[in-house]
Amino acid sequence: MLLSKEQYKKFLWPVLVGVLLWLCTSLRPEPLSAEAWQMFAIFVATIIGCITQPLPIGAISIIGFVAATLTNVIDIDTAVAGFGNSSIWLIAMAFFISRGFIKTGLGRRIALNFVSLFGKRTLQLAYSIIGVDLVLAPATPSNTARAGGVIYPIIQSLADAFHSNPKDETRQDIGAFLMFTEFHGDIITSAMFLTAMAGNPLAQAFASNANITINWITWFLAALVPGIISLIIIPFLIYKIYPPKIKETPNAKQWANKQLKDMGTFSRSEKMMSGIFILALISWMTSSLTGIDATLTAFIALALLLITGVLSWQDVLKETGAWNTLTWFSILVMMATQLNELGFIPWFSQLIVANLGNMNWFLVLCLLCLIYFYSHYFFASATAHVSAMYAALLSVALTAGVPGQLAALMLGFFGSLVSSTTHYSSGPAPIYFDSKFVTQSEWWKMNFILGIVYIIIWLGVGTAWTKIIGIW
16 A cells, blocks of 8 residues: 655655755764764654654664665665664563563453452552552563553443443543542552563663663662652642542442452462463572573563464564564664763763863763653654654763762653653554544543653652762
């Protein structure tokens, strides 16, 4: 099927910006090589293409890949080397693991049990739903699959059970509150685990390029306290500023029990899935002791899922999200790595730091996180935002004297927290917004307030906590 006129129009900005930057090669700053500037032009054009999306992000990345190699900015061996990045393969493997939760019904069963146990009041019900997200997050790098594939149908069914309809004012009875609260719960859990959002391992890879090591347990421990505080405070704040009309939900337990009865007994495949998930989680948490790499653990988990028959090879082949992510992540990481190796990012960092003067490093960190957070209004993908800005901001932070692991982790956390901005901020955002329970004005107003809360918790409490546990 040929592309539409609208799709071709969306090529205008990436092509125009890329060509203009390329033509400015002769006017580039003196310290930069022609190759560094030209890679910058291709990278910027690719990122803009990922935002305007005339084609899916994977296709845009392939075009950028071809442009970089065809123009001899980099050779083909350097270009394809990006597909061997272990952090990106970790993302792909965890996609397959998360497919097991959906295929076996284990994710749905966990959600229904939480609702049955804790769903007597609306606020408790919201916490229980977020609790499901928290349980699934360590093995679900696609927060879109987690929030959209597992939890969203549960909330939709609950709203229906309480006759909360997005088409009239009954939307505020319970549906709007549950939808918006789970959206934020998913943001928080995405920040808490290295393997909970696709952009996190990407940040880990960029940090590694800067000789900063972040493993699964380091990320988890650093995010633990600000994450728990956020999980407690954010739903309560939403309950106060956007209260549901229905406060008590005694029927939720009965509804969940009926759904569980219809599902039947705990199946063999669910038992296998549970055991393999627990083994993977233990391996990730103890990697610093066992020496087993996080990516290897994910491969082992997938092998066990295949051996036990929980997943078939056809399931793996049909998991298009994993293969799509593997493709475009590999290319964007390769481009960002080349920007660093060709000298563009070090030059850019020195330029920014020179204009900061003798500013205290903590103020620099706060400024960079604020820039990172509020610039997300221009992005429709948290992962694309990480790809575009993380490496450069980290380099600026290091040059300004911010402790390495602290800078890498804080920017890593904010790579997820930036999603608390718009209704197009990340994969889960349009899913929950398109349910029509929450209006666009409500979405933006509440997100602006909650964004300030996130910044205070993670930069304030989070930085203090990392000092206590010896990160810096």
